[in-house]
Amino acid sequence: xxxxxxxxxxxxxxxxxxxxxxxxxxxxxxxxxxxxxxxxxxxxxxxxxxxxxxxxxxxxxxxxxxxxxxxxxxxxxxxxxxxxxxxxxxxxxxxxxxxxxxxxxxxxxxxxxxxxxxxxxxxxx
Numbered sequence: 001x002x003x004x005x006x007x008x009x010x011x012x013x014x015x016x017x018x019x020x021x022x023x024x025x026x027x028x029x030x031x032x033x034x035x036x037x038x039x040x041x042x043x044x045x046x047x048x049x050x051x052x053x054x055x056x057x058x059x060x061x062x063x064x065x066x067x068x069x070x071x072x073x074x075x076x077x078x079x080x081x082x083x084x085x086x087x088x089x090x091x092x093x094x095x096x097x098x099x100x101x102x103x104x105x106x107x108x109x110x111x112x113x114x115x116x117x118x119x120x121x122x123x124x125x
Contacts, residue, residue: 022096
């Protein structure tokens with residue numbers, strides 16, 4: 001089992017920066033591909049970023065490329081999402097996810113095995 005707990009969300013002004021953290025409990029974190037997704041009411045969960053087991057490969061959609069950075073520290077079993085130049089369009093609940101025993105990265109939410117509870121990010125104009 002892998003338990004994921006997100007933190008770091010909050011209310012910020014447009015243009016601000018935030019760093020989200022996702023702490024993992026369990027013994028297999030270093031064997032998981034990790035990702036961040038976000039979701040607003042009435043909308044499908046949206047891919048934000050993903051990172052491979054050792055951090056060597058990352059991938060972002062065009063909507064956040066250049067503004068968001070995903071990273072991980074396997075010694076701390078934690079994945080991070082650093083966000084800058086935030087806009088109201090970034091307002092959502094942000095979730096981290098883990099794909100167990102995966103050496104690849106994925107952008108589809110349905111392939112991930114474990115999910116955190118989410119952390120709210122609200123960006124005011």
